[in-house]
Amino acid sequence: MTSRSSTPLQSEEERERQWERERVKESCVLVEETKKHPDTVLKGLNRLRLNRELCDVVLCCGGQEFPCHRAVLASFSSYFQAMFTCGMLESRQDRVNVHGVEAHILDLLLTYAYTSEVAIPKEHVQDVLAAAHMLDVKAVQEKCCYYMRRHIDNNNCLGINSFAEAHSLEDLETSSMHYIIHHFGDVYMQEEFPSLPVDKVTKILSFEDLNVPKEEAVFEAAMLWINKCPTRSQHFEKFLELIRLPLISPSYLHDAMESLEVVKESLCCQRLISEAMEQHHLPYSEAVHPRRTKEVIVMVGGQSDGKLLDRVECLDPGRCYTNAPIYKSLTRLPFEVNMHGLAVLGEEDHQGQIQQHNGTALYVAGGQLLGSVSKKLWRYDPSHDDSWTMMASMNEARCDFGLVVLDGYLWAVGGQGCNKCFAERYDPRTNTWQLNKDMPRCSNHPVVVALDGLIYVFGAGSPDTDMAQLQCYHQRRMMGTVSRPTYRLAAHGGQVPHATYVPAYKYNPKTAEWTEVAPMQVPRSASAACTLNGKIYVIGGKRSSVVVQITNKVECYDPTTNQWTMCASMWHSCCYSGVVAMAGKIYVLGGLGDYGDLLAVQEYCDQTDTWESVCELPDYRTQRSSYPYKRRGPEPKGRSFFSCVSLWLSTDVKEVPYPKPHESDEDDSGSYYSD
Template identity: 45%
Template sequence: MSRQLTWRWKKGWSTEERDMAERISVDANGDFVFMGDTTTMLEGLNRLRLNNTFCDVILCCGGKEFPCHRNVLVSFSCYFEAMFTVEWMETRQMRVAIHGVEPLGLEMLVGYAYSSKVVISAANVQALLAAANLLNVMAVQEACCHYMERRMDETNCVGIHCFAEAHSCKTLAQRSMEYILTHFSVVFRQEEFLSLSVEKVTQILSSENLDVPKEEMVVEAALLWLNTCPTHRHTFEKVLEQIRLPLISPSYLHDVIESLDVVKESQGCQRLIAETKDPNLMQYSRRARPRGCRVREVMLVVHESYKRCYAEIFDPRTNRWKSLVARLPLPVSGHSVIVSGSSLYVAGGNSRGNSTSREMRRYDLRDPTQEPCDLSCGPWLQMASMDVARSEFGLVMLDGYMYAVGGCSRVLDPTSRDWYYPVFVERYDPDMNTWQPMMSVDRSECKSSPRDVIALDGLIYRFGAVTTDGVLLSRVKKYDPKTSIWTNCEPMQFPRTDFAVCTLKGNIYVIGGDCPTELTSNTYTDKVECYNPQTNQWRMCAPMKQRRFRPGVAVVDGNIYVLMGSEDSQVLGGGLRDIERYNDERDTWRIVGELPTNLFICDESMRCFSLRLADVYAQTPSSS
């Protein structure tokens, strides 16, 4: 360690003497440490280079030659360090060819290596940035990006963006794209925009952040681009698909767009126009949503009773609830529910006659941020039926497919008291609307629950079970759809039933439930276990604030939220209204809210899901 020497200034000291004092410090032993001027050394090295003295390599680029010193090049560029320190051909060559850069850029970088100074101007910035990117001189590359960003305007932002992408300048590419979207009303009239490829045009026009007063301006930009080059006609369908046609007035759509020859001659364009005029099809389409929509993650709570499906939206950031209602077309109970994208699926279950159903229905959720938000005004769509009738079974989404696992059935004899336990796993393809039985079976005749099945990293996991003799199991099994094989995993530390299960950061959490091993008359538990599939090991987590039987759970914004459920097995009902949140990094639970008073809080068929919704905050549709 050293400290700056304190001088008592003497009258008459010259500037040189004061400079000398500022360069001297004292180390721990009391010795003077003098700091010289590094620019003197650099100037000396540069003179040697200019006089071709002691130079041991000549860089050749575009017919020009630049004598240099290897040690200087290695000291400022990782590119040259790799070239001259690894046993490559160039290591011992006197003349080394540099390709992919302009001589001007290379000359300026060599000068920077010997002076730590470079003058950036509009005439040299592109050549300099390209050379700095190739030779991995990050300081100069960042300085060039900063220069281009500071001089960005409506006439050059598109060119800057394309140049930044070509040279992997991610920050500059992002900021130039933001500039394009923000100033689009001027940018689209510039020559740089009109010469863009169809891929880049569609990228810009598809953006949610495209700042336009009305969608007709996007049409105007597309038509300008179309008329710039005859070849653009062949790809205009891709451009038209990015325009929010439902937001355009019907008269403009008819008079301007449908009258275009390129639209009349293209079946794809005709299809887009026809889809725009179908309100049922456009009701849930991204193209019918105004631009400027931010996405937020909320919790969807679905609970059912005979002939009615209730849904509640909970936003943890605002601690607010919104109620939705959708009437089921048939009275069923014991069915399974799942959300995929913006669609709600209800499958299986028992009717009032106690027969088990194979049917499945889908409801396409309207964006609850937009009015009206009553789900009862839309139809339930009849989907393909399962091959096996099921009740109280697991329903999970994995890699775009839906899987039905376990459950029970009385389909063979509805009047019988004996239950049949389906052992086949079924897979549903939403695109093809077909079910397919999987090869493998889980032959353990055990009662399972819709709550004990979850999917993670290409596998399906089942936690716990109850045998036909009523024995509670702590077993864990995983199913691989690729091999159709069930495999045993490390069992849970506590056998339990009617618990909640969720995934967070590659781990699986088992939460609450009924645990007969509790040493109290109240067997409902607050215990939380965490399973690591990579190590096949369990660990205990901090317990919840309250015991919960049949709780609901969802992961929103990286936190686990638990709600509903009963807290006392000795009290009928005993429903909870507090909402708890778990932080996995701190291993702590907090009560962060409560349920609305109109919500039935002890529902056997209740499920919770995370849901991504759009916040409309900018544009409104054009009037017709």
Template identity: 25%
Template sequence: MDRPEVEVFHYRDKEQSSNLLLQLNRLRQEKVLTDVLLCSDNTEIPCHRNVLASSSPYFKAMFCSNFVESQQTKIKLNSITSAILSSIIDYVYTGLISITMDIVLPLMQAASMLQYGHLFEACSSFLQEQLSPDNCLSMMRLSDIMNCSSLKCRAKEMAMKSFSDVSASEDLCELSLPELMGYLQDDSLCAEEEQVFETLVAWIHHDPLTRRGAISDLFKKVRLRHIHPTYLFRFIANNPLIQSSTLCTELIDSVRRLMFSVSTTCTGDTAVDFRPLWVAPRRYTYHDMLVVVGGRKNNELTSRDALIFDENNQKWQWLAKLPNRLYKASYVALHSVMYVIGGLTTNTRHSQVNTTVYALSLKTNQWWTAEPMLEPRFAHQSISYLHFIFVLGGLGHDRQMTASVERYNSMFNQWESVAPMPEAVLHPAVAATNQRIYVFGGEDTLQNPVRIIQVYHITRNMWSKMENRTVKNVSAPAVIMDDKIYIIGGYTRRLMAYDVKANQFMKCANLKDRRMHHSATVLNNKLYVTGGRYIIGHDIIEDSDNFECYDPKTDTWTSKGTLPYKLFDHGSLTLTCVSQTWAKR
């Protein structure tokens, strides 16, 4: 008979390693078989060479190489206190150690020297738990001294996210110039550019005699393109530190020339230096958010709601309500501020056409009254370009169609009349690019579609007009993407892309339904369309709560869910915020 196959039993004693360590520690405490003394502060700690060599590359090199210490029975470690050395030896034999703020730094230094990596990282983890906006800059400096990348990463992350608190700390004023410049130029800094400027000024004023000359180098770290013009030209330009620097004043003059010329190119003697500063992107921690405001809600009263879409959880959240119900107001964003302009007041016994302008920023989530328009109007169009808001046409106080145009200069907080449109139209598609405003189609006083494109030359304050049989849109929004103007619907299903340079239309993927009175905006290089009204069979008109996205790269539409309610004649805007800290309703 064949012998049965022998089975192999692999036994593992889970307690062996821990028991071995306990027995070795007991032998050490009883000074049994110990063969080396570690000495510090007149204190001698008996140990086993093989245990030390097994636990640390430092001791392995010391005892297993031709170093003189390999033959010595006493090893002096004077750079480590006896208390710290004793704690480390206890850790080697037991795997246990108590870390406190009193000993963490010398313990970390000793762990680094003796090459106990896990203990070094334990000290780092302990310090990371103590991080706060008040000490994160000091921790960053400490991490450089200790060469501790994990601590530096966490400390820097906190410093970037908590800029408002960190900028007010005493530690920031103690930074060296290279340290401060490295901090302020980081793309992940969670700060508005106005704060960046105020921080560098405070740093200079902390030691003006030695730091005053650094203003030009520091000022280059401020991203001028993303500063509100009023703040830039009224506050920064008049700052004595800025005025004392030729380079700083030249940079501001370059911005001023660009703004006043309404140009998109850098000109002047400083163009070479100014161009990379002007095109610097917003810092990484800025978020573009989609906001929906006003409009006709569920075909009932005009809405006072303002909603913001949270992409993280794909839900809508409520912002502060508009102060008034405004029928057919216009909506526009400028410098991360949302403006609701004009409109017909519907919450009084007698409706009134308004010149009122309301504004809201996500930073405060509070509405305020801005400078009013020159003329009352509703059913008009608004568009922003550089530091201007242009308001075009609509219906005036006498309910008659107007061709008048006015613009708001945010630099001087004032409105002014500009050249009127060649032809008054209602509900056209409007977009601004390359120093021009394009007005597509719309309808005349008899509500007939107008097949023209009206073009306003901003720098020349002149209009031109051209007929185009492709244009047949009414109550359709327009947006700019990839240097093309997209016209979305307008009593049609068409999505048309207009190439400004070629004066040519290109057809894109159709909308699902014939859509009008909807709104659109661009977010992260995609087109988002919200609400509106659509035509179903037999010319029946229904309100919509659709929320859709168009990707120009794939020429496809995707549903993004729905709005909280059906909505039309509203505004869809893209606003930039530093953090999602607005108050929820």
């Protein structure tokens, strides 16, 4: 009896076929020529076709006749299968007319049907593809699409996209549109662009990933299309709504746009340009973001398990609930540092003004190095640079201080290692620092944020006494008269040595008066702070009495009512943590907890007054995120004393891989040392 043996990977159908062959072999002679037989049959059928033997239908196309076999046509084309098997008139005719295909193209397709191969001249690929799509010859269609995708360029991408759209070739249409988007700066200057239909132009201009050097190029493309025909001016308003006007310099808006007749005749267009002018004065977090970017949190330096870090990484909170990677490594600092300042500055336009809304450059100032305090300033733009560049140094070395962007300048406030009553301002246009000596109060470790043109300094105290107080000081007091509108600058959680009481004030630039404001409800230092929806949030910190206590308390200050409100407490108590307000949420990253550096990333929603632990920082012992995997081996190491900012990072930025850790990176005490 035949024994039934099979492998676990075989399907039921394959096993049945194998058993049947084994049964047949016992009583029969089995002939199998699986490779030669199909070729033999095709060659025989093609020989019959060429000799006009046993042909039962003649295809008529372009004045030429092609004798064929219905069975062969129906087997390689669903078009012919439906024609000959579904009771159509052609199924009873000896001669069938084929329309919409040229004779030499049909001849190429018949060659493929009878030989399984065909050589298509490059100049006929598009015509063959159209015919293969109509006759539903899948293999030829796929090969032609593949060839066209490989040969898309600036000159033909618009034509290929229109062709693919007309023939419902979705893959080819997607590939050609992807090329148009990523090379739009060159594509819109091609001859075909002004001839596109309005719907296609509208679709292209609305893409988030549209690759242009500046938003002005989008406006120029729209005007190039509109100027093709006088009647197209009716679409100008629609195009203007698609252009990110706040990203265009004020001088360009005034000189190139406001002077247009179509703008003068449209109140809606005038309103859009006026609103764009006003948005140039918004802080970075509220400004319109450039195309081809994604908002991420960038973390720089800090320490883990007592070891200083030189790491620069970005976190995408939107991926915390997916399986996609949530961290990306960027170019490392040239040194290891903690307690430094970090800020984002915008780019300079052709008039020498800093446009904060398009800022992508990171600035790292001061900080604590190995055994010293630094006064150096470094610059790095992840979208354009592959290394950090040293800029002009501060006048004083400082760490544990506040660094903020205000009206296109960097401001360094307070800190250790310097005269704590001094603040200084950096001008990126001249690469110079200016020292200011009239800070009203000294402060060890302020955390600085921008809000509506005033300078706030929160909660200073001596090592034994935490003070829940707030100081505000306007930049005009420090620098004299300024010509441009300003934003507020806030610093939180500082300490004033030997002070037992520090009053809280707000300086009004319009009245040049100091006004006392309400103190915080929970005294603390080493807290983090940020602004969200016009309010100031002070988060975590430590309370010093007899024993230092790390807190999870959060409170919110409303400048319009001069009142503090207690918010929901964090899940984890922390101080010296990183904090960012981004996408309508507040993110608190790492920090120093009761038992060491924290891994947790906590998210706060002001609408529901709730906290959630969304993910974890990378484990600096294993160099990978430990969330949500089960931990094994040594306790993972978090991060504290670092700085972080939100940044609209280009989607083209590539990850810079870091060296993997080795067992030798851990010393006898268990501290982790990175490469």
